Amino acid sequence: MALKAWDSSLRLPGLILERRTVIDGIVEMSGRLAAVGANCPDCAALSTSLHSRYERTLSDLPVSGSTVRLRLSVRRFRCTHTPCPRRTFSEPLAPPVGRRYGRRVGRCDALVRAVAVALGGRPGSRMMARLSAPWSRDTMLRVLRRSDPAAVPPPPARVVGIDDFAWRRGHSYGSIVVDLERREVIDLLPDRQRDTVIAWLRQNPQVEIICRDRGPGYGAAASEAAPQAQQVADRWHLFENASAAFLAAVRSEMPCLRRALAPTGPVDPATLTRAERIQWDGYQLREALNRQIIDLAGQGVPIRVMARTTGVSRKTIRKVLRGQRHDTFRTRQSSLDAWSLTLEAEWNAGCRIGAELWRRLKASGFGGSLRVVSEWATRRRRDEKLGHTGGAGLSARTIARSMTTERDTGSAQTALINAVIEKAVPALISAREALDRFHAMMRSKDKARLDPWIAMAAGTAPSWMSRKTLAFEGRF
């Protein structure tokens, strides 16, 4: 009974198994094709006139660790169709039994192919040896290069997503095209040039929906080459843009925030370390220049003239006038920002030695140098003598995080930051409200919530929303 079940697993449609023998741990099956006759490859006439037989050996999948071979008796037929020049032909092998000239049964071929795809030549060959179906690495590669006989060409993509990716970050970019219904990459374009994208879209006129970023590049290409397609801003980019807009809002309020978070007044240069003193001097120079620019602007001096007299680029002058370059003095500790919670906790628990703080931070994964930590400790000690509290050195990014993703972590610092912001910069609280509602709207996929959201966002923090986020309008 067990043997019968075992034999049935060897069975193949279209094949008659006649005998099975096991010699030296190798299972050998003998069989022949079940078809009565075969069609002549030249004239396609069916022939049942047997001419001769010969034997071919094919490898099959291993069974219980034993190698399995199929000895196939192949028939040669006479072509009986008089006008045909062909005298004899052998019956063709077709899947699932095998392939013309193939040395493996179809199911074994599929396994070799799958292993080659997953592991490649040499490792694939080693794995096959472990599976009792040894094939050389050249065979693995040959199978890999051959097009997959079982593959059905996919239907042409109807809904595509297109975005850029870096061949080399900051240097060269390509474009990736994804079939969003099958969730598969269907093409990689060598660059993100308009003409390249246009050419691709012209070759694919069946595209109905294009999902893209909110930049002008792909949008313009799609409008030109695929006017029939509907363009959609993809969700990831919308979330990304919203986060960037919120960060920009936090940045624009940083001067105000820093003053609020460091309520003890101006920096006392005497408390600074030597490295910080150099930064402090640079900071004061910048501030003086900013004041000068603002004064000049107040007198109606054109930007061009200001650039000449101050030696500052026009771009920077515009930034100053927009209030984007004003800042309070901030000592270098950006690599510590993410660790400020841990640092404060250790400090408050009584650990006041820089090197010890650094060791503890390092133990929990901090990758920065001892110097930044001991500078922090020095400053913290001095701040404490003067009665300062921590928090003035936080970056805009850390504050934005504390206000959003880390809001509910319940840490003391997050709570402090949020409380201070609520009192000092209520505009940011309404900006966060707009961000929250934006996320909720996007998740709900409720179109009806868009207009009320735009109205709400427009009313909250005009300088931020009008510039960055209202660009969402009409792009859904």
Ligand SMILES: [Zn+2]
């Ligand atoms: Zn023929």
